[in-house]
Amino acid sequence: MPQRSVRYRKQVEIVGGSSEPVSVDEGIERIKKFAAVGADRSYKNGRKRKAFDQTVELVLHLGIDPKQADQMLRGAISLPKGTGRTQRVIAFCDESMAEAAKAAGAVDAGSDELVDRVSKGWMDFDVAVSHPQLMGKVGKLGRVLGPQGKMPSPKAGTVTADVEAAVRDYSAGKLEYRNDSGGNIHLPVGKVGFDTADLKENIEAVVSHMVRIKPSASKGHYLKRACLSGTCTPSVTVSVG
Numbered sequence: 001m002p003q004r005s006v007r008y009r010k011q012v013e014i015v016g017g018s019s020e021p022v023s024v025d026e027g028i029e030r031i032k033k034f035a036a037v038g039a040d041r042s043y044k045n046g047r048k049r050k051a052f053d054q055t056v057e058l059v060l061h062l063g064i065d066p067k068q069a070d071q072m073l074r075g076a077i078s079l080p081k082g083t084g085r086t087q088r089v090i091a092f093c094d095e096s097m098a099e100a101a102k103a104a105g106a107v108d109a110g111s112d113e114l115v116d117r118v119s120k121g122w123m124d125f126d127v128a129v130s131h132p133q134l135m136g137k138v139g140k141l142g143r144v145l146g147p148q149g150k151m152p153s154p155k156a157g158t159v160t161a162d163v164e165a166a167v168r169d170y171s172a173g174k175l176e177y178r179n180d181s182g183g184n185i186h187l188p189v190g191k192v193g194f195d196t197a198d199l200k201e202n203i204e205a206v207v208s209h210m211v212r213i214k215p216s217a218s219k220g221h222y223l224k225r226a227c228l229s230g231t232c233t234p235s236v237t238v239s240v241g
Contacts, residue, residue: 011037011234019237024203027228027238028196031056034233035192053084053193054231058203060185060210060240061225064218071215073185074178076157080205081198083173084191090114092130092138092152093163104164105171111137119144126150127176129158129166149176185210192230203228207240 011034022030035054064071091101091109101109107125108114115137118128121144128145130138130152138152145151152158156176160166177185189202207223214222229235 021237021239024200024238024240025196027236028056028199028203030236031228031230031233032192032196035230052231053191054233055084055188056190056192056194056199057229057231058187058189058206059227059229059235060207060223061227062179062183062185062210062218063220063222063224064179064183064215066179066181066183068217070217072179073210073213073215074153074155074176075213076174076176077187077206077209078169078172078174079189079202081190081194081202083175083188083202084194085173085188087126087170087173088124089127089129089167089170090118090125091163091167092128092134094131094133097131097163100164101167104167106167109163109167115141123148123150127158127170128152129160129163129170131163132159132161135159149178189228203238203240211241 062073064073066072086105088107089105091098091106092111092114093101093109095111098109098111108117111134115134118141128138128150135152142151154160156178157174158166158170158176175187177187179185187206189206190199194202207226211223223241226238226240227235228238
């Protein structure tokens with residue numbers, strides 16, 4: 001058995017640790033109660049631990065075979081109530097588009113100079129978008145951006161002729177997703193401080209999107225399990241369909 005933290009044990013003691021599925025509303029309320037439980041401990045130097053607005057993550061276990069190319073899921077989604085955070089975006093584009101991309105929210109934009117900067121290890125950004133004409137140069141960054149999950153891709157909507165719009169969307173919190181090797185999709189759906197109704201709307205938007213893009217080759221039960229968790233909380237299984 002793994003050694004559980006003081007915080008975890010207090011959360012389970014106060015709220016309960018049942019693994020039985022609950023409604024989305026009840027699941028959200030449990031996460032909020034979990035997040036409100038502190039460990040009541042200080043750092044060794046006596047400094048108190050600071051509370052923070054934890055991110056709420058939704059994990060969907062789907063009935064897909066990740067080894068089959070026609071069942072892999074990858075794309076992007078904008079949540080109706082946002083995620084509670086902004087993203088740092090860079091844009092690989094012609095110099096004539098660079099100023100518009102920066103005005104839309106890009107932390108940097110350009111062509112050869114930006115490619116060179118990233119190739120030398122600069123990674124102070126969350127998302128990279130690219131104009132299709134620049135992919136010949138950006139493709140050389142695959143070994144650098146690929147392992148970071150930041151390589152522009154047409155499937156994710158990060159390779160597009162409308163660079164300005166892509167920068168604006170991703171800066172505002174548009175999310176990329178990709179199933180893992182176990183057939184799971186992990187996505188942040190907001191912050192613990194969000195209203196329950198707003199978190200529920202985001203969760204329902206993700207579930208509806210995943211149902212809509214269900215691979216035709218996927219057979220049997222598709223939405224196998226859904227779990228919610230906070231940054232520092234146990235998970236809660238919820239019923240989503």
